[in-house]
Amino acid sequence: MSVQFFSGSSRHGGRIKLPMSYRRTAKWLPQIGDIFPDFTTRSTKGKIDFHEWAEGSWVVLFSHPAAFTPVCTTEIAGFALAEPDFQQRNTKLISMSRSALHVQKHWLKDIESLFGIQVGFPMLEDETGHFSKTFGMIHPHENDQHSIRKTFIIDPALKVRMIMEYPLFVGRGTDEILRVIDALQVQDEFSVGVGGDWQKGSQCLALPGSMQALSEAGHKLTSYRYYLTTVDLNTEPPEDEG
Structure with a gap:
């Protein structure tokens, strides 16, 4: 079987060759930095007008394949168990799937019975797949x-700050999502970088434009290279004299 390819080249001669079947008309998909679009749909908690519901809080919007499936069941339970941790971070949870609303409601009762928990967050209905396709959740x-x-x-300003994608049969880890929210919130508060495998309370990375302000605020900076300086945000600022 022969496969037809189309190819393109970069400015410096690098080339890419892809099957013709991968070629498609360019369309908008949410990217980091975009304002997430407003939309209205039904949920297990009633009608949701997304911007009105979300504005002022951090939001984790996550899709999953379908109700009454094993991996999705463990994910919904995992998010429900961790919901207090998300609330401590001013973060709301909301899920989306193509399962009909009445099916999701029956599944929700089964999850709550199975795990002995309450699922407090809304679960959105997208039975036609319109939202899922628009938001790039369907990968053919x-x-x-x-x-x-x-x-x-x-x-809280409705801007996309992180996008993660997992395949159908590999469940997400709520700990990693919480870690990312911690990292984003620390970054916003202190204008710092956050290194690989960072955990809340660990040292961060000072950025050129923020070093003076961090130092003046009493945070300890340690330079290892001209491009690598750590900052301890747990350092107690000096007390005012007098």
């Missing part, structure tokens, strides 16, 4: 009907 080469496990972290 993974599954052309059900959404992948896509996660958007959205800030």
